[in-house]
Each structure stands twice: as C-alpha cells, then as structure tokens.
Amino acid sequence: MIITINSQPAYAYTGGKVFNAQLSTAVFIHGAQNDHSVWALQTRYFAHHGFSVLAVDLPGHGRSKGQPLTTVEAMADWLTTLLQSIGVKRAVLIGHSMGSLIALETAKRAKECVAGVALVGTAYPMKVSPLLLEASEHREQAAIDMVNIWSHSSIAQKPSAPGPGFYVPSGSRRLMQHVAKNNTAKVFFTDFSACNAYANGEAAAKSLHCPALFLLGRKDMMTPLKAASTLMSALPESKIVMIESSGHALMAEQPDQVLDALFEFAKVSLK
DSSP states (O other), X not given: OEEEETTEEEEEEOTTSOOOTTSOXXXXXXXXXXXXXXXXXXXXXXXXXXXXXXEEOOTTSTTXXXXXXXXXXXXXXXXXXXXXXXXXOSEEEEEETHHHHHHHHHHHHOTTTEEEEEEESOOSSOOOOHHHHHHHHHOHHHHHHHHHHHHOSSSSOSSOOSSTTOOHHHHHHHHHXXXXXXXXXXXXXXXXXXXXXXXXXXXXHHTOOSOEEEEXXXXXXXXXXXXXXXXXXXXXXXXXXXXXXXXXXXXXXXXXXHHHHHHHHHXXXXX
C-alpha cells in the first residue's frame, strides 16, 4: 500500500488484505536499518484474524522514498500523519528497538486513536556505543556484522529455524545490506544517532493512558532487561513478557511466541 506523506511515497505492508480503516489496526514499526519485512511472520496472521495491518517502511527504508529522518520525534510526526491521512480510528502500536521509541512518541501525539503500545526489544535511554556509532558512519558493513552478532542468541535457532531454508542471522544481515544498497544516505548512522539522542522517552511513557506491553528477549545483548527499567518504572501497570531463548531479533528467532504475546495484547487492548 502506497500513501503520500509530505509529498513522498510511503509504503505500508497490509498483510495480504486490503486495508480497512473501519477495523482495529495493528501498526508495526521496524528498527534501525530494517524495513516492514522483519514482521513478516506476524503480520499476515493479524491481517487474517480480524485486524487491519500497517507494517510501515520508515522514510529512506524499504519502499518508502525520501531521506531517513534524523530524530525519533520526526519519525513519530511522520507516522502520526500517515495514520491520520488514511483515517485510522483505533490502533495498537507495535515497535521493535528504535521502533519502540517511535511507538511511544506517536502514542503521545495520537492519544485519541492509540489503544495500546507494545515495546519489543526496547531500552531507554537507547544509547549506542561509540564504537558502533563510528562503524555505522564510516564502516557500515562492520556495523552490520556487529549488530547481527549481538542481536541473535546463537548461530542457529533451536530446535529449528521457523521455516525450511530460513537462516535467521543471514536473513537479518542481508536485509541490512539491502537497505544500505538502496539508499545512498547513511541510514544506519542516522537511525543510531536518532536513538542515541532521544531524550523524551520517560515523559512520553508517563503520558500514556493506554495499556503497554514489554516484550523482551532473555539473551538480548543489544537492549538487555535492565535497559528497559526506566520505562518500566514510568509504566508500572504494564505487562512484561520475557522470551527465554531469544536475543534482540525476537520476531525471527521466536516468531510464534512473539505472535502469541502480541496478538493476545492487541485483543485485550482493543476490547
């Protein structure tokens, strides 16, 4: 689905169904140097079980044109405009990593339509190590390799991958390379810089008047459990789901557990 936002084409995957603004909407927001496809194993189920789905490509990522936005606040403004432009009335926002910060900021801006916020692999502050920030600016392939090593709990999923021929770490690596190839801007560095600079997370969390879910990987080295403690304190009534055999790439490493947790949360939030 192509939507024009700020005079630029923006893409949102709808899970194989025509988007229907009259249905409750599940909005999926990817993380740094990713696109909508990281949600491929969850979005189709939502779309075929009563939800409208919008798995967005942020500007400069995937099929959305334009330059990558430089702040989390700008990304939240962009997403708010997208939701308003197509008439979304009631939505659950589901964000991974950088996307979780965008979900928080968007919920602050669009309180009237946001019924729940799911924060997957989140942290606040979401500080990026100087080594990784430098690599993302000057040695992008090295940064891609670092992130993929740190984002996965092992080199192979146990007891098996989600599908025949589906090798999780390599799939993630190739997606990041694809994003880099299709945009001459320094997308990874821009995304990481936005995460590193974002300072409104606690205030945004405290402003929420809807249910919140923390969905975290026990073996996550990118955003470990303790890194979410500030947001958890700001959202004391939130639900916490810990996935034991997963790192930061939860949606690919443990897709069924992630789907179960997100779908149950969405159903409860939208009652």
